[in-house]
Amino acid sequence: MLFGAIEAGGTKFVCGIGNENGEILERVSFPTTTPEETMGQVINFFKDKQMDAMGVGTFGPVDPNESSPTYGYITSTPKIKWRNFDIIGELKKHFNIPFGFDTDVNAAALGETEWGAAKGLDSCVYMTVGTGIGGGAVIRGEMVHGMLHPEMGHILVKRHPEDDFAGNCPYHQDCLEGMAAGPAIEKRWGKKGIELQEVDKVWEIEAYYLAQAAVNLIYTLSPKKIVLGGGVMHQKQLFPIIRENVKELLNGYVQTNEILSDIDQYIVPPGLGDNAGLCGAVALAKKACGI
Amino acid sequence: MLFGAIEAGGTKFVCGIGNENGEILERVSFPTTTPEETMGQVINFFKDKQMDAMGVGTFGPVDPNESSPTYGYITSTPKIKWRNFDIIGELKKHFNIPFGFDTDVNAAALGETEWGAAKGLDSCVYMTVGTGIGGGAVIRGEMVHGMLHPEMGHILVKRHPEDDFAGNCPYHQDCLEGMAAGPAIEKRWGKKGIELQEVDKVWEIEAYYLAQAAVNLIYTLSPKKIVLGGGVMHQKQLFPIIRENVKELLNGYVQTNEILSDIDQYIVPPGLGDNAGLCGAVALAKKACGI
Ligand SMILES: Nc1ncnc2c1ncn2[C@@H]1O[C@H](COP(=O)(O)OP(=O)(O)O)[C@@H](O)[C@H]1O
Ligand SMILES: Nc1ncnc2c1ncn2[C@@H]1O[C@H](COP(=O)(O)OP(=O)(O)O)[C@@H](O)[C@H]1O
Ligand SMILES: [Zn+2]
Ligand SMILES: [Zn+2]
Numbered sequence: 001m002l003f004g005a006i007e008a009g010g011t012k013f014v015c016g017i018g019n020e021n022g023e024i025l026e027r028v029s030f031p032t033t034t035p036e037e038t039m040g041q042v043i044n045f046f047k048d049k050q051m052d053a054m055g056v057g058t059f060g061p062v063d064p065n066e067s068s069p070t071y072g073y074i075t076s077t078p079k080i081k082w083r084n085f086d087i088i089g090e091l092k093k094h095f096n097i098p099f100g101f102d103t104d105v106n107a108a109a110l111g112e113t114e115w116g117a118a119k120g121l122d123s124c125v126y127m128t129v130g131t132g133i134g135g136g137a138v139i140r141g142e143m144v145h146g147m148l149h150p151e152m153g154h155i156l157v158k159r160h161p162e163d164d165f166a167g168n169c170p171y172h173q174d175c176l177e178g179m180a181a182g183p184a185i186e187k188r189w190g191k192k193g194i195e196l197q198e199v200d201k202v203w204e205i206e207a208y209y210l211a212q213a214a215v216n217l218i219y220t221l222s223p224k225k226i227v228l229g230g231g232v233m234h235q236k237q238l239f240p241i242i243r244e245n246v247k248e249l250l251n252g253y254v255q256t257n258e259i260l261s262d263i264d265q266y267i268v269p270p271g272l273g274d275n276a277g278l279c280g281a282v283a284l285a286k287k288a289c290g291i
Numbered sequence: 292m293l294f295g296a297i298e299a300g301g302t303k304f305v306c307g308i309g310n311e312n313g314e315i316l317e318r319v320s321f322p323t324t325t326p327e328e329t330m331g332q333v334i335n336f337f338k339d340k341q342m343d344a345m346g347v348g349t350f351g352p353v354d355p356n357e358s359s360p361t362y363g364y365i366t367s368t369p370k371i372k373w374r375n376f377d378i379i380g381e382l383k384k385h386f387n388i389p390f391g392f393d394t395d396v397n398a399a400a401l402g403e404t405e406w407g408a409a410k411g412l413d414s415c416v417y418m419t420v421g422t423g424i425g426g427g428a429v430i431r432g433e434m435v436h437g438m439l440h441p442e443m444g445h446i447l448v449k450r451h452p453e454d455d456f457a458g459n460c461p462y463h464q465d466c467l468e469g470m471a472a473g474p475a476i477e478k479r480w481g482k483k484g485i486e487l488q489e490v491d492k493v494w495e496i497e498a499y500y501l502a503q504a505a506v507n508l509i510y511t512l513s514p515k516k517i518v519l520g521g522g523v524m525h526q527k528q529l530f531p532i533i534r535e536n537v538k539e540l541l542n543g544y545v546q547t548n549e550i551l552s553d554i555d556q557y558i559v560p561p562g563l564g565d566n567a568g569l570c571g572a573v574a575l576a577k578k579a580c581g582i
Contacts, residue, residue: 148545
């Protein structure tokens with residue numbers, strides 16, 4: 001089977017064709033400008049493709065509730081032109097096939113359980129640490145929805161004792177995203193993360209915040225795997241420090257093998273690498289076909 | 292139909308018979324001593340009852356994973372005598388009927404979606420603030436499990452600027468439970484919560500911590516309802532302060548009607564009152580019958 005996949009991001013839309021094994025056969029990207037222009041390019045790319053279904057994982061917030069009148073919309077995004085944009089409705093005008101739809105990070109979590117680091121498991125959290133911090137989750141095989149969907153980037157964190165950076169989340173100042181996304185690193189240290197590779201203190205502080213996020217996720221969602229992706233996580237030295245901090249913070253309270261003996265296999269990079277988002281969209285399409 | 296229900300707590304076991312409408316027809320309780328003694332009384336109570344199924348909601352941690360060899364066990368509890376106790380195995384020796392099994396708080400969350408404050412919804416979080424703090428969750432109609440089950444009492448919280456109480460969680464010192472459970476209130480102020488009813492500062496600080504918990508739950512699980520029960524929540528003046536703090540902390544980031552206009556109906560006391568736990572066990576039994 002062949003699936004159309006769209007990973008709709010704030011700076012670019014990645015579009016591709018994948019198969020039921022999560023293999024990406026074709027891949028292009030278009031800058032995110034206006035819905036008219038960007039969607040025009042997207043529709044043009046897909047119009048002659050053979051596809052059994054399409055999957056759309058997008059920046060949010062979105063309405064993922066199938067029984068809602070605004071299902072398939074990007075809703076209250078700060079990107080004014082995309083606010084209340086009916087992305088699935090627009091695509092359905094052109095493609096008469098089943099659609100899967102969710103946040104980019106819920107989709108990535110699904111993709112990781114299908115073909116990636118959480119393959120064979122029925123639960124995982126996927127968190128991306130990049131320009132922002134976002135997270136999605138699969139629990140008992142289903143992406144988490146309720147009132148809305150997870151928005152893990154904005155959880156509260158305790159300040160590192162040596163960190164006096166004010167934080168730069170426009171809503172909350174020193175929430176997780178405000179303290180630990182790529183732009184926070186850049187603002188705190190006056191240089192991009194990639195230029196700070198050798199400065200241990202940068203990653204000690206970064207890991208301190210990301211470990212708090214992991215701990216709170218363990219206490220609330222109790223995922224079987226925590227996958228950390230996004231540009232900042234290319235700094236692979238973060239992983240052992242995060243794992244160490246998680247163990248210290250839990251302090252023996254959660255007595256599972258995952259934590260006590262296999263934490264190196266519990267908090268991990270995406271199995272699908274930088275394809276996690278696009279493969280996630282393929283997984284959404286596959287799920288929309290009921291397979 | 293008639294269901295046997297057990298709410299297994301650290302100080303007492305509440306046993307009862309309920310029907311498919313969540314009505315409790317009979318109710319007794321026994322002190323939690325040793326498994327031999329307490330379970331003897333429990334089995335004796337139920338032995339001549341007519342029951343279609345039984346439900347057990349218990350203190351944890353537990354193994355709720357039906358495919359695991361230790362399914363139905365209370366696992367690594369600090370209560371030594373109950374550690375690795377096969378509670379469902381013991382009951383099955385005496386009652387040859389279907390069993391439902393989960394944590395007391397996951398059961399309570401299920402009960403609240405069946406007959407309580409979250410009736411008609413497919414998701415809710417139930418958090419109890421008593422001798423300890425525990426929380427359970429239903430998402431898409433199912434209790435949340437993954438690596439383990441939720442352990443919401445131990446999430447990290449930021450210290451209130453005027454609060455210098457060290458915290459009394461034996462594992463984490465100043466986690467949510469260490470700062471906000473009943474014993475923390477008593478130790479901080481030198482008096483029991485019930486005697487502090489008139490002291491506004493007590494409830495301002497208490498609400499500060501509980502609101503952080505609610506916010507992190509909104510960001511991770513995004514429940515359709517947050518139900519707060521347990522002894523401390525008998526202080527009803529907490530509810531408006533918690534709601535106010537939640538709105539302030541979210542600061543407009545989550546644009547849902549539940550938060551923006553209906554928060555009085557979003558963060559609420561248990562619809563089942565002090566029967567939330569026992570009704571939860573009835574709901575587990577009902578679910579075990581596939582209805
Ligand atoms: N190798 C790296 N090391 C540290 N930081 C990085 C690295 N690559 C990207 N970043 C940071 O991650 C952010 C971009 O995140 P990325 O996940 O690539 O894109 P986006 O989140 O916009 O989709 C930027 O703040 C950038 O500085
Ligand atoms: N009306 C009340 N006001 C304030 N605190 C209370 C009240 N009732 C009980 N508590 C506190 O709640 C704790 C007991 O919690 P409870 O939910 O009744 O039992 P448990 O958690 O042991 O099942 C004690 O610390 C007690 O001081
Ligand atoms: Zn924020
Ligand atoms: Zn604790």
